[in-house]
Amino acid sequence: xxxxxxEINSMVxxxxxxxxxxxxxxxxxxxxxxxxxxxxxxxxxxIIASLASVFVVAFGIMLLQSFQETASGDIGNKSIxxxxxxxxxxxxxxxxxTQALGLEVENEGLKIILEESxxxxxxxxxxxxxxTEAAIESLPKLTQIAYExxxxxxxxxxxxSLFDTKExxxxxxxxxxxxxxxxxxxxxxxxxxxxxxGVQEEWSFIFxxxxxxxxxxxxxxPSKKDDQGNSFDMKNVEMTxxxxxxxxxxxxxxxxxxxxxxxxxxxxxxxxxxxEMFLPESVSISSYLDPKVGYNRVERFYDSIKVxxxxxxxxxxxxxxxxxLQGVEVKEEHGEGFIAxxxxxxxxxxxxxxxxxxxxxxxxxxxxxxxxxxxETNVLIPNFPSIVNKEKDEYTYAVSFKNNGDKVEVTxxxxxxxxxxxxxxxxxxxxxxxxxxTRIDLK
Numbered sequence: 001x002x003x004x005x006x007e008i009n010s011m012v013x014x015x016x017x018x019x020x021x022x023x024x025x026x027x028x029x030x031x032x033x034x035x036x037x038x039x040x041x042x043x044x045x046x047i048i049a050s051l052a053s054v055f056v057v058a059f060g061i062m063l064l065q066s067f068q069e070t071a072s073g074d075i076g077n078k079s080i081x082x083x084x085x086x087x088x089x090x091x092x093x094x095x096x097x098t099q100a101l102g103l104e105v106e107n108e109g110l111k112i113i114l115e116e117s118x119x120x121x122x123x124x125x126x127x128x129x130x131x132t133e134a135a136i137e138s139l140p141k142l143t144q145i146a147y148e149x150x151x152x153x154x155x156x157x158x159x160x161s162l163f164d165t166k167e168x169x170x171x172x173x174x175x176x177x178x179x180x181x182x183x184x185x186x187x188x189x190x191x192x193x194x195x196x197x198g199v200q201e202e203w204s205f206i207f208x209x210x211x212x213x214x215x216x217x218x219x220x221x222p223s224k225k226d227d228q229g230n231s232f233d234m235k236n237v238e239m240t241x242x243x244x245x246x247x248x249x250x251x252x253x254x255x256x257x258x259x260x261x262x263x264x265x266x267x268x269x270x271x272x273x274x275x276e277m278f279l280p281e282s283v284s285i286s287s288y289l290d291p292k293v294g295y296n297r298v299e300r301f302y303d304s305i306k307v308x309x310x311x312x313x314x315x316x317x318x319x320x321x322x323x324x325l326q327g328v329e330v331k332e333e334h335g336e337g338f339i340a341x342x343x344x345x346x347x348x349x350x351x352x353x354x355x356x357x358x359x360x361x362x363x364x365x366x367x368x369x370x371x372x373x374x375x376e377t378n379v380l381i382p383n384f385p386s387i388v389n390k391e392k393d394e395y396t397y398a399v400s401f402k403n404n405g406d407k408v409e410v411t412x413x414x415x416x417x418x419x420x421x422x423x424x425x426x427x428x429x430x431x432x433x434x435x436x437x438t439r440i441d442l443k
Contacts, residue, residue, distance in 0.1 A: 079093045079098070079116060079127070080115060080116065080127035080128075080129075080171070080172040080173070080174055081093050081098055081116050081118060081125055081127045081174060082094070083171065084127070084171075084172075084173070084174050085125060085174070085176075086242070086282055086308040087280075087281045087282055087308045087309070087310035088241070088242030088243055088308040088309045088310060089118060089123070089125055089242055089308075090310070091241075091242070091309065091310055091311075091312070092118050092212070092241060092242060093116075093118075097118065097212055097241065098116050098117065098118045099116065099117045099118065099207075099208075099210045100115070100116055101114040101115055101116060101117055101126075101205070101207055102114075102115070103205045103207065105203040105204065105205065107199075107201040107202070107203060108199050108201055109132060109133055109134065110130065110131075110132050110196050110199060110201075110203075111130070111131040111132070112128055112129075112130060112193060112196075112203045112205075113128060113129045113130075113131065114126060114127070114128050114191070114205050114207070115127045115128060115129060115172070117189075117207065117209075117210075118212070118242075119180055119183055119189075119209045119210070119211040119212065120180070120211060120212040120213075120214070120215075120240040120241050120242055120243075121180060121181045121211075121213075121215040121238075121240045122178065122180065122238075122240040122242055122243040122245070123176060123177065123178050123180060123240075123242060123243065124176070124177040124178075124180045124183065124209075125174055125175070125176045125177075126174060126175045126176075126191060127172055127173070127174045128172060128173055128174065128175070129172040129173075130143065130168055130169060130172075130173070130196075131169075132169070136165070136166065136169065139165050139197075140165060140197055141164070141165055141166075142162050142163065142164060142165060143162070143163045143164075143165045143168055143196065143197055144160060144161070144162050144195070144196070144197055144198075145160070145161050145162075145163070145193060145195070145196050146158065146159070146160045146193070146194045146195040146196075147159060147160075147161075147175065147191060147192060147193045147194060148191075148192045148194060149177065149189070149190070149191055149192075150189070150190040150191075150192065151182065151183055151187050151188075151189060152184075152187050152188050153188070153190075158194075159175075161173075161175065175191070180211075181215075183209055183211055184209075184211070185209065185210070185211045185213050186208050186209060186210065186211070187208075187209045187211070188206060188207075188208065188209075189206070189207055189208070189209050190204060190205065190206045191204075191205045191207075192204045192205075212240070212241050214239075214240060214241055215238070215239070215240055216238070216239040216314075216442040216443065217237065217238050217239075218237040218440060218442060219235065219236065219237070221234045221235060221237065221438065221440065224435060224436040224437070224438055225435070225436075226433060226435035226436060227435075228253050229251075229253060230251060230252050230253055230433050230435075230436060231249075231250070231251045231436070232248065232249075232250050232251075232318075232320050232433070232436035232438060233248065233249045233250075234246060234247070234248045234318060234438050234440070235247050235248070237440055237442070239309075239314070239442050241309065241312075242308065242309055243306060243307065243308060243309060244268075244306070244307040244309055244316065245304070245305065245306050245307070246304075246305050246318075246440075247302065247303065247304050247305070248266065248300075248303050248305060248318070248320075249300060249301050249302060249303070250264070250266075250298060250299075250300045250303070250320050251297065251298070251299050251300075252264070252297065252298040252320065252322065252433065253296065253297055254293055254295065254296055254297060254298060254322060254431070255322075255431050256296065258324050258429055259324075260324040260325055260326050260327075260429075261292070261324065261325045261326075261327060261329075261338045261340070262292065262293035262294075262322055262323070262324045262325075263291040263292055263293060263322070263323055263325075264291050264293055264298050264300065264320070264321075264322055265291065265320075265321055265322070265323055266283075266285065266303070266305060266318060266319070266320050266321075267318070267319040267320075267321065267381060267382065268280055268283050268305065268307050268316060268317075268318055269316060269317050269318075269319070269382065270311055270313040270315070270316055271313060271315040271316060271317060271439075272311070272313055272400075273313075275402060275403075276400050276401070276402050277382065277400060277401050277402065277403075278310075278311045278313060278399065278400045279382060279397075279398055279399055279400060279401070280307045280308065280309070280310060280311075281308065281310050281399070282307070282308035282310075283305065283306070283307050283308075284305070284306050285303050285304070285305055286303070286304040286305075286306070287300065287302070287303045287304070289303075293322055298322065305318075311400075314441065314442045314443035315439065315440065315441045315442070315443075316439070316440050317437055317438065317439045317440075318437070318438045318439075318440070319381065319432070319436075319437050320433060320436055321381055321430055321431060321432045321433065322430070322431040323381075323383075323428050323429070323430055323431075324428060324429045324430075324431070325338065325340040325341075325426060325427065325428045326340065326341050326355075326427040326428070327339050327340040327341045327426075327427070328341075340426040340427060340428070341355070341426065341427040342424060342425075342426060342427075343355050343424070343425045343426070343427055344388070344422045344423065344424050344425075345422060345423045346421075346422060346423075347364070347387060347415075347417060347421040347422055347423055348361070348364070349361050349362065349363060349364055351423060353375075353385050353423045353425050354385075354425045354427075355427045356429075358377060358379055358425065359375045359376070359377045359379075359384070359385055359423075359425070360375060360376040360377070361373060361374075361375060361423070362374045362375065362376050362407065366414070366415075366417075367414070368414070369413075369414055370411050370412065370413065370414055371387070371396075371411075371412045371413070371414055371415040372409060372410065372411050372412070373409075373410050373412065374407055374408070374409050374410075375407065375408050375410060376406055376407050377406070377407075377408055378406060379430075380430060380432045380434075381430045381432060382398070382401055382408075383428070383430070384398040384401065384408075384410050385423040385424060385425045386398075386423075386424050386425075387412055387415050387421065387422070387423060387424070388421070388422055388423075388424045389418070389420045389421050389422070390420070390422075391420045392420070394416075396412050396413055396415050397412070398410045398411065398412055399411055399412065399413065
């Protein structure tokens with residue numbers, strides 16, 4: 001699926017902790033899971049999760065373990081935080097910014113081992129393993145863990161998480177908290193587990209936070225307007241080593257001359273020092289507004305954007321736009337949906353991709369860790385073709401690009417090519433607002 005269909009439009013507070021709350025586990029998991037899928041369904045309506053928090057956490061953990069790519073090398077293979085974390089947290093593991101704990105406590109035949117932790121001003125993550133001598137057949141299918149977090153002796157709230165037992169015993173688990181600004185560097189943290197599957201005991205762990213303190217903020221960003229009365233207002237930009245967050249409000253006049261399934265999107269592009277443009281793997285929009293465009297104007301008063309920083313860049317450009325897809329309306333389990341028309345071509349040089357000939361493949365180059373495709377194109381939104389092998393259920397998406405006049409050099413993860421490998425592009429047109437493009441520089 002193209003990246004524009006991966007944006008999730010509602011966030012869920014999984015567990016009610018007053019000052020430090022659990023991460024939006026389901027959202028991160030769904031984004032990752034859907035990126036690995038092959039469906040072409042565009043839902044018309046947002047689905048707001050209504051499950052209890054314990055089931056939300058369990059579902060997220062299972063999705064993450066099912067869909068997360070295994071890291072290359074020993075660090076990624078051994079680190080639970082890498083295997084189950086977002087791409088920003090994965091980068092912290094690889095760069096050595098996480099803290100080894102190696103703490104264990106056993107009570108009533110249940111041993112908890114804390115392995116690794118990470119803290120910055122956006123999130124705190126703690127990985128753990130559960131060990132038991134009981135036979136797997138005698139254990140419940142789901143393991144419920146109740147716990148409480150203390151910072152410098154002060155309680156920060158309590159929570160309950162539910163894990164798939166087999167997955168937990170095989171691969172470990174993690175607790176993730178958000179809104180960690182009040183945790184100081186080298187604060188004393190205590191994670192106290194109070195109950196596991198009805199066994200009420202105490203598994204208490206005390207450790208130093210070793211917090212990553214980088215925290216960059218921009219508040220005064222000029223609003224962007226054009227002669228048509230369109231506007232884009234960006235504010236409250238915050239960045240930590242793992243996450244970029246900001247809030248935007250948008251008012252756009254819609255071009256109704258093109259029929260089709262219209263949705264509002266925001267493109268986030270990281271800017272490297274050498275001019276390379278990076279497409280973040282995980283971008284989420286938290287809003288109670290449906291992205292579907294059904295009126296003459298798009299008026300969105302408050303969209304909270306979260307970007308997981310898989311690349312360490314400090315400059316970004318933000319582009320609001322409206323995409324119109326061609327396809328067919330369908331019925332699905334949760335209401336009405338939309339299947340976009342696909343355009344596929346063989347994976348080879350000289351091919352023309354798109355129903356409107358949007359991309360011409362000039363060159364394909366395979367390097368050790370990447371496949372680089374040079375396109376001739378004049379598209380304004382970097383919604384590049386994906387590379388697919390439907391027989392193997394493999395979908396590969398662009399991670400970065402460099403412009404060179406009317407040509408663009410696009411980098412993908414290394415692609416294994418055979419006769420079934422193809423380029424794929426959905427039939428779409430874009431209404432772009434060049435004067436509303438906003439750039440932020442945090443360093």
